[in-house]
Amino acid sequence: MTPKPPEQTPSATPASRSRRERPAKPALTYEGIVGTAVALMRSEGLQRVTMRRLAQQLDTGPASLYVYVANTAELHAAILENLLGEVDLSPVRAPGDWRERLVTLLGSCTRTLFQYPGLAHSALVARPSGPNYLALVESVLALLHEGGVPDAQAAWGVDVLLQVATATAAEQSTRDRDAAAEDEHEALVRALRQATSAGHPRIAALGDDLFSGSPEQRLAWTFRAVINGTEATPRTH
Amino acid sequence: MTPKPPEQTPSATPASRSRRERPAKPALTYEGIVGTAVALMRSEGLQRVTMRRLAQQLDTGPASLYVYVANTAELHAAILENLLGEVDLSPVRAPGDWRERLVTLLGSCTRTLFQYPGLAHSALVARPSGPNYLALVESVLALLHEGGVPDAQAAWGVDVLLQVATATAAEQSTRDRDAAAEDEHEALVRALRQATSAGHPRIAALGDDLFSGSPEQRLAWTFRAVINGTEATPRTH
DNA sequence: ACCTGAACACCGTTCAAGT
DNA sequence: ACCTGAACACCGTTCAAGT
Secondary structure, three states: OOOOOOOOOOOOOOOOOOOOOOOOOOOOOHHHHHHHHHHHHHHHOHHHOOHHHHHHHOOOOHHHHOOOOOOHHHHHHHHHHHHHHHOOOHHHHOOOOHHHHHHHHHHHHHHHHHHOOOHHHHHHHOOOOOHHHHHHHHHHHHHHHHOOOOHHHHHHHHHHHHHHHHHHHHHHHHHHHOHHHHHHHHHHHHHHHHOOOOOOHHHHHHHHHHHOOOHHHHHHHHHHHHHHHHHHOOOOO | OOOOOOOOOOOOOOOOOOOOOOOOOOOOOHHHHHHHHHHHHHHHOHHHOOHHHHHHHOOOOHHHHOOOOOOHHHHHHHHHHHHHHHOOOHHHHOOOOHHHHHHHHHHHHHHHHHHOOOHHHHHHHOOOOOHHHHHHHHHHHHHHHHOOOOHHHHHHHHHHHHHHHHHHHHHHHHHHHOHHHHHHHHHHHHHHHHOOOOOOHHHHHHHHHHHOOOHHHHHHHHHHHHHHHHHHOOOOO
16 A cells, blocks of 8 residues: 655666766656655655655656646645554454553554654645545444444544544644744743633633643543543434 | 734824835834734635735835744734634523533634634644633633533543634635545545445445534534543543 | 646745844 | 845746657
8 A cells, every 4th residue: 555665776767868877767656756755754744745845856847746646735645645554453453441442543543643743734634535544434433333332423423533633643743843832832831820710710720730641641531531422422412 | 902903094104215105104013913914814814824925914024024923823823812802702601501501612613713714724733822712711611610520621621622623623614615625525425435344344334424414513513522521531540 | 648847926034234 | 123125945836848
């Protein structure tokens, strides 16, 4: 499923107009483009995967890419689908409590998205439809089914669970990577701490508990809460 | 809290180097910049609120804005804080079931973010820390408290609830506004429908129920599920 | 059919210089 | 102190022209 990037091999046919003695340039293919894009993202982050940079990497002009890819959004979606192949789906067939296995699986999803700056962010906008995404959806549904969650609730719950997994990765990864975003978070912490019981009684009452726990603890609790809510909330209304 | 935009009034002092007979240009202030930015967003969407366009609107060069605003992210956060003032917090003090009032309040939040393309998207990354955001957090906490949700769970639950409200708005608004994003969604629907009971048994079993319901129905169910989960999930683990 | 040079219409941010 | 012209280093996308 993961196409190998077209690494320039010395055995390739020589380019007619060779600039210096660069290894021959491979023919463009969709798989090659996506593979190179994934490699570029791994080394420099998604925000650097632009049409122009990618074209440069492939030793061509940006216009050439438009033969294979409709636009930047589609390119980013293809990268995401590719990366989703790294999510560990093994908890589906593992022994143990189905809830904890689902929490583990969703955690792997968040961690995968979190690994590359910008990826989670793009995942919120461009839901992919490739085989890796389908496998992920199927896995979540299988665990909900094993847990006896009614089908109607599982059908809507899977969306929420994946959305939470994605949104958390997006938030965390911008906060960790971007200095400006961390400043913003500190400003929020300060503002919440300064809330008085006159102006904001509940914020003041909860105090530091609003920021308690490690990101991992909070994420695991969040998954458990959404799983429990999905299980307990009938769709009739 | 909402600064008025510095609408050019004819009574303002005339600019020394007047290009044509444009009304005099008001002095730059932080409030004026944010107000103009909000107006620009309302008319053209957040993606058009760039430093350069905003500067043009204020009849100055982009460099001048950097005296008041550190960067584009900070500008977008300021716009968001401003818009959060439009969220209807009245359900907090209304009569009726606390759950349904919380669903209504969160729905107003989603609808506000959804109104302007790009706003929700930026909200996921740059959490604001202004008074309007604090008021929103306080309101959610107040309703959870009224419902007898334990403090420890409310403290973590408020984050999840606002995250879901924001992420849903982001998803919906890109899907509605962007033709390419809608194509992508249709591709996903097609892929899910084509899933066979051999390859993806749970997806096949649920079938069209995966896409059932209006966006409003799904959103309300999602809020209810997360509220129920927050209420029912202890933090000890 | 596939590829591309060149152009169009933009960006954010910095910094030396001016007032 | 505040403001800005000009530059630097980029973008996505299109399209006529080439092979």
